[in-house]
Amino acid sequence: xxxxxxxxxxxxxxxxxxxxxxxxxxxxxxxxxxxxxxxxxxxxxxxxxxxxxxxxxxxxxxxxxxxxxxxxxxxxxxxxxxxxxxxxxxxxxxxxxxxxxxxxxxxxxxxxxxxxxxxxxxxxxxxxxxxxxxxxxxxxxxxxxxxxxxxxxxxxxxxxxxxxxxxxxxxxxxxxxxxxxxxxxxxxxxxxxxxxxxxxxxxxxxxxxxxxxxxxxxxxx
Numbered sequence: 001x002x003x004x005x006x007x008x009x010x011x012x013x014x015x016x017x018x019x020x021x022x023x024x025x026x027x028x029x030x031x032x033x034x035x036x037x038x039x040x041x042x043x044x045x046x047x048x049x050x051x052x053x054x055x056x057x058x059x060x061x062x063x064x065x066x067x068x069x070x071x072x073x074x075x076x077x078x079x080x081x082x083x084x085x086x087x088x089x090x091x092x093x094x095x096x097x098x099x100x101x102x103x104x105x106x107x108x109x110x111x112x113x114x115x116x117x118x119x120x121x122x123x124x125x126x127x128x129x130x131x132x133x134x135x136x137x138x139x140x141x142x143x144x145x146x147x148x149x150x151x152x153x154x155x156x157x158x159x160x161x162x163x164x165x166x167x168x169x170x171x172x173x174x175x176x177x178x179x180x181x182x183x184x185x186x187x188x189x190x191x192x193x194x195x196x197x198x199x200x201x202x203x204x205x206x207x208x209x210x211x212x213x214x215x216x217x218x219x220x221x
Contacts, residue, residue, distance in 0.1 A: 001044060003035065010034075010047040010068050018069040019203075022076045028102055029072060037095035037123045038065065051208070054092055056115045063116060064208050065093050066154065070177075070186075074152065077188045077202055078175045080104045084149035089139030090210050094120030094132075096154050101132035104150070108132075110139030112211050138212055143167045153177070155210035156184050165189060165197060177207045 011029050020026065035046040039055045046052065051064040065071075075096070080086060080103035088097055091111035097120065101107045109132060111117040117136035124132055135142060143151065147169045153176035160178055168174060168191040177186050186202040 006047040007034070014049045014069045015072045018073060020069065020072045020076050024103075025072055025076045028075075028099055029068075032095070032098045032102065032129075033127065034068065034095060036127050037093040037098065039093075039119075054116060054119070056119060061113060061116055062208075063090075063092055063113065063155075063211070065095060066207060070205055070207070071096060071099070073203060074175050074186065075099055077186070078150055078152055078173060080150060085146075086150040086152065087139065087143055087146075087148045088152045088154055089143070090154035091120040091134050092116060092154055094123040094129075094134060096152065097132040097134065098124060098127060098129045100150075100152065101129050104131065106131055106133075108142055109134045110137055110142050111135070112138050139210075140164070140213075148172060150175070153210060155213075156180075156207040157210055157213045159216050160187070160189065161214075161216075165191065170194060177205060180209075181206060 011026055035043050038046040038052055042052050049067055051067055054061050054063045084104050086100050086104045086107045088109040091109040097107050097109035114136045117134050121134045143164055148167055149169050149172045151174045156177040158180050170191050172191050174189040177184050179185055184206050185204055188200045188202055190198045192198050
């Protein structure tokens with residue numbers, strides 16, 4: 001398998017046609033080696049237009065890496081800046097955290113499954129990614145402890161709770177896939193003032209729900 005040709009085809013045939021036109025994002029996909037974050041059993045499919053199951057020692061965790069074009073489109077919408085502090089909820093393999101860390105000042109990536117938190121940490125360390133730390137806990141706990149310039153949810157949620165939005169700095173953004181089957185929409189929410197938020201629908205998609213994210217009637221910080 002010609003890895004570099006497969007990477008090039010992923011960018012030019014899947015990602016660019018899906019309205020990912022930010023050249024910095026496209027360039028980054030050549031810098032951060034996606035195949036290094038894929039479980040060994042799935043490595044040959046690292047560049048295919050599909051979600052990749054996340055397995056540990058061959059055993060499925062129930063979690064996935066999002067399809068490459070979805071990851072790239074979310075990263076483009078996030079528009080991360082070098083001075084910003086980022087929270088990712090749902091570290092998975094650590095790939096999105098690696099992408100974010102190349103553009104942000106600091107990334108905290110939370111993963112509720114300890115075995116995946118270890119996997120993501122190992123992947124980031126092996127790839128020599130600086131500025132990203134994986135914490136083995138519910139990301140909602142981390143969100144409540146600080147203010148953030150960007151919160152990115154690497155999985156779907158049924159709704160966006162207002163207390164989570166309140167943890168954004170003014171000018172901060174939250175990027176997430178919102179809804180339940182059969183209808184989910186990727187959204188960008190920007191805090192434009194202390195009491196004002198602007199929401200933009202980006203694209204229709206479906207994604208695996210984040211583990212332990214509460215339903216609306218049971219949400220608590």
